[in-house]
Amino acid sequence: xxxxxxxxxxxxxxxxxxxxxxxxxxxxxxxxxxxxxxxxxxxxxxxxxxxxxxxxxxxxxxxxxxxxxxxxxxxxxxxxxxxxxxxxxxxxxxxxxxxxxxxxxxxxxxxxxxxxxxxxxxxxxxxxxxxxxxxxxxxxxxxxxxxxxxxxxxxxxxxxxxxxxxxxxxxxxxxxxxxxxxxxxxxxxxxxxxxxxxxxxxxxxxxxxxxxxxxxxxxxxxxxxxxxxxxxxxxxxxxxxxxxxxxxxxxxxxxxxxxxxxxxxxxxxxxxxxxxxxxxxxxxxxxxxxxxxxxxxxxxxxxxxxxxxxxxxxxxxxxxxxxxxxxxxxxx
Numbered sequence: 001x002x003x004x005x006x007x008x009x010x011x012x013x014x015x016x017x018x019x020x021x022x023x024x025x026x027x028x029x030x031x032x033x034x035x036x037x038x039x040x041x042x043x044x045x046x047x048x049x050x051x052x053x054x055x056x057x058x059x060x061x062x063x064x065x066x067x068x069x070x071x072x073x074x075x076x077x078x079x080x081x082x083x084x085x086x087x088x089x090x091x092x093x094x095x096x097x098x099x100x101x102x103x104x105x106x107x108x109x110x111x112x113x114x115x116x117x118x119x120x121x122x123x124x125x126x127x128x129x130x131x132x133x134x135x136x137x138x139x140x141x142x143x144x145x146x147x148x149x150x151x152x153x154x155x156x157x158x159x160x161x162x163x164x165x166x167x168x169x170x171x172x173x174x175x176x177x178x179x180x181x182x183x184x185x186x187x188x189x190x191x192x193x194x195x196x197x198x199x200x201x202x203x204x205x206x207x208x209x210x211x212x213x214x215x216x217x218x219x220x221x222x223x224x225x226x227x228x229x230x231x232x233x234x235x236x237x238x239x240x241x242x243x244x245x246x247x248x249x250x251x252x253x254x255x256x257x258x259x260x261x262x263x264x265x266x267x268x269x270x271x272x273x274x275x276x277x278x279x280x281x282x283x284x285x286x287x288x289x290x291x292x293x294x295x296x297x298x299x300x301x302x303x304x305x306x307x308x309x310x311x312x313x314x315x316x317x318x319x320x321x322x323x324x325x326x327x328x329x330x331x332x
Contacts (some may be wrong), residue, residue: 001296004181013047015255022055023044023047023048023051023112023114023148023318024044024138024148024172024174024179025142025144025145025147025148025149025171025172026139026142026144026148026149026170026171026172026173027044027149027150027170027171027172027173027174027179027209028139028149028150028151028152028153028166028167028169028170028172028173028182029041029117029149029150029151029153029173029174029175030153030155030163030166030173031091031153031155032154032155032156033153033156034066036194037063037064037067037176038067038070038307040150040174040175040176040177041067041116041150041152042067042071042154042176043072043177043315044086044114044116044150044287045067045071045075045114045116046071048114048148049071051108051109051112052109052110052189053105053108053112053113053114053148054100054101054104054105054108054112054113054114055075055078055079055081055112055114055115055116055198056078056079056080056081056084056113056115056116057075057078057079057085057116057117057119058080058081058082058083058085058088058115058117058118058156059080059114059116059117059152060118060120060178061080063118063152064080064102064271065117067305068272070136081097083097084097084098084101084115084117085117085120086122086127086130086131086134087119087120087121087122090149090308090309090312091130091133091134091137091287091308092289092290092305092308092309093136093309095138095141095289095290096113098142098147101113101115102146102147102306111146112146112147113147113148114147114148114149114150115147115148115150116149116150117149117150117151117152118150118151118152118154119131119135119151119152119153119154119158119162119166119200120132120157120158121158121162125198126198126200126312126328127312128159128161128162128165128311129195129196129313130180130312130313131162132162132165132168132191132195133170133195135151135165135166135168135169135190136168136186136188136191137184137188137192137286137289138155139169139170139188140172140188140189140286141286141289141290151166153166165181165223167183167184167185167187168182168184168185168186168191169186169191170182170185171185178307182227187285188286189285189286192285192286193268193285195206197315197317198313198325199266199271200328201267201269201270201273202265202267202269202270202271202272203265203272204309205265205267207263207264207265208227208230208265208266209223209224209227209230209262209264210261210262210263210316211223211258211261211262211263212261213236213258213259213260213261214259214260214261214262217246217249217250217253219247220249220260220262221242221246221249221260222248223228224242224245224246224249224262224264224273226241227264228242228245228264229239230273231266231330231332232266232271232331234331234332237329237331237332239309241271241311241329242309243306243310243328244306244307244309244310244311245262245273245275245303245327247276247302247303247307248273248303248304248307248325248327249262249275250303251275251277251303251304251325252275252277252279252325253277255279255324256277256279256322257277257278257279257324258277258278259273259277259278260275260276260277261276261277262275262276266331268331269330269331270328270329270330270331271327271328271329271331272326272327272328273311273326273327273328274324274326274327275325275327276321276322276323276324276325277322277323277326278322279322279323280320283298283317283318283323284316284317284318285315285316287302287304287316288303288305288307288308288314289305289308291305292296304325307325307327310329311327311328311329312329313326313327313328313329314326314327314328
């Protein structure tokens, strides 16, 4: 059995279906002015206030103030929480925050959470790709009967490739108060597989570590740790990257097929780690955004989840010779 299959055989994927009378589960609105922000967002928020949904924002302060003024202060108690976006957290932590809000929503009249998100993936194209991946994945991981998210794609702040991705990653689009199915929406598994894997500058120099045919997990972990001592300056990050690398290596030994190999590249900006084995047949690109066995972490199944929490980018790369897990992160 392939290591991703072994770790994620029990991971749930909840399709985001719109209920007969509920709000849209995951929609995007492309805007280019304050007036367009209000035209898209205000009806959505007003409906949530009427219905008794728990409402949260994750957007620029100026957008939060704009919406609060338009709604005569009714949003005053509504949190504007960066932990619900990729600017404030990595993807698994966004989902943890969302689940915490869902628990609070369970105390409301209808038990529903409604999030208005002003999308911002940062300035690095590699982070744009990570954001696009996350916006696609949440279509499978969030229950559309309980969570509704409206994502604002603002042309004033976002690059065109990010704007263009909205239609592929959101099943519904809104223009003013009009909702319509996106003709360009792609199923998350297909979309995530189609995203190109960026090459980091660190990979243009000889690797700091090459291990072919590792004989034991303990030995490989020790060897990686010695290299990380040299190339990862920050002690806390060094411990995090070793933990994640060791978890992925453990999956390769436990669920993959030998030989297990590893490579590490590093420069002043970036660390890249690859762990490979000869396993074949399964490499779910949506794996690792949640623990495989849910909140019971004592049951294991946390390797890819920890890696996504501790590295900026995690990719599962199946090939004719097996599966490679590629980890990349900026160095502090």
